[in-house]
Amino acid sequence: MSSFNFMNKTTYFQLAVFIVLIITSLVYSACRHEPDIFIEDKPIISTNCSSDTVYFQNEILPLLLSTCATSGCHNAIDAKEGIVLVDYPSVIKFGGINFEHPEESEIYEVLSSDDDRMPPPPAPEWSAEQKDILLNWIKQGAINNECQQLECDTINITYPETIIPILQNNCYSCHNELIQEGGVNLKDYETVSEISQNGKLLGMIKRLNGYSPMPPNQELDLCSVQQIESWINDTTFIPPGGGNDHPCDPDTVYFQNEILPLLLSSCATTGCHDEQTAEDGVVLVDYASIIETGKIKPGDPDDSELYEVLFEDDPEERMPPSPKKPLTPEQKSLIEKWILQGAKNNYCDADCDTTNVTFSGSVWPVMQTNCVGCHSGGNPSGDILITNYEEVALLVDNGYLMGVIKQEGEYKPMPPNGAKLSDCDIATIEIWIKNGKPND
Ligand code: HEC
Ligand code: HEC
Structure with missing residues (x-):
């Protein structure tokens, strides 16, 4: 009984508080008039910028200028539907900014509108991140701010x-x-x-x-x-059609010469990290995709995912996963060194030394970098194994080896997908075969 009474009292009390609150807020909103928006057209400049703050001049305005204030749309001349979005005052004037309910701001809503999405198709929709940046800027008060970082980091660039x-x-x-x-x-x-x-x-x-x-x-x-x-x-970009003005420094690891072929043959294989399969969203087919989806941190191999996964204990997690063989210690340290040296997209024109050609010193390293990844393990590509001298010798005898690497005639071009061994690698293998393919 007593607990029943208590409940009742509480409910009456809550109701009373509620009514008082409603009255207060009615009175308040009746007296209050809409604040006049003071449009400050000089940005507030911050030299100690915070990564949590969205800066209008740095992040919002460039986006609006490049996607909305374009010719025929919301630039000052065309002013489509009377709307201009070229600077802070015009954005505040025409953007329908709703300070209390930022997500109801017109300029934000139209980005996702079903009927008249802005910018209108075929222009691409703003990405989710771009929309979030705009929303955060409004939530932070839609102020005219600018970040002028005194220091511009021109060292750690990727x-x-x-x-x-x-x-x-x-x-x-x-x-x-x-x-x-x-x-x-x-x-x-x-x-x-x-x-x-x-x-x-x-x-x-x-x-x-x-x-x-x-x-x-x-x-x-x-x-x-x-x-x-x-x-x-x-960045040493590969000169169109090669070139010979980039001599190789023996202490430098070159992405185009050493890292890319290794990753193409060990990771970018069908069913794994080629463009079609993109297992786990990871694509490892060229410099940009390797840096981005391999989560490479230049200078810091231990924080680079592509390097870390080479060492996983669980053979399913380790890359390349079982039944493929792990990379050799030399291959792992090559990748480590390349990341330590800044993970650059570099290239060099190797001098072609065809004087001391041996299987172990000249031919096998080419196979290891370019072929073994696909042609080893429990399920080798094309049912062809390339894991030792005998298997390579067999491909020499039946004519396949030179056929596939020279990419001639009936043979399937190898490595596949548009890659090709360098002229020097092909010449070296050819010399080794002419010498009688010794197992040296
Ligand atoms: C508002 C739209 C717009 C933005 C933003 C824009 N461009 Fe352009 N861009 C154009 C137009 C239009 C052309 C073709 C007319 C011309 O060449 O002036 C063009 C042409 C080009 C060309 C080819 C021109 C040539 O001479 O071969 C390149 C390269 C280019 N832009 C690079 C860039 C870069 C880099 C940026 C960013 C820093 C950028 N553009 C931003 C509109 C834009
Ligand atoms: C990205 C994986 C991959 C790499 C790297 C690769 N191969 Fe292949 N290879 C394949 C596949 C897949 C096949 C089966 C071809 C087919 O049926 O189209 C194949 C087939 C072959 C064949 C049989 C060709 C034929 O005409 O039937 C030979 C020989 C061969 N590869 C040698 C090599 C050599 C030598 C290298 C290194 C220079 C190499 N492969 C690199 C995937 C690869």
């Missing part, structure tokens, strides 16, 4: 962590798979590599004479320009 974000914020909107202004898709690493080598990329972002200034509507910030420049200077 393609996925430094260059891709710059391109994503400033270029992808006009240069992606669907929209290729000027015929250019900048999500394609080969394209970026090409315009980096021929000077076009720097010419454009530095707005030099003779280049179309990119991005067209606003200048890239100075730090991004410096970072791109430093990345280009530190």
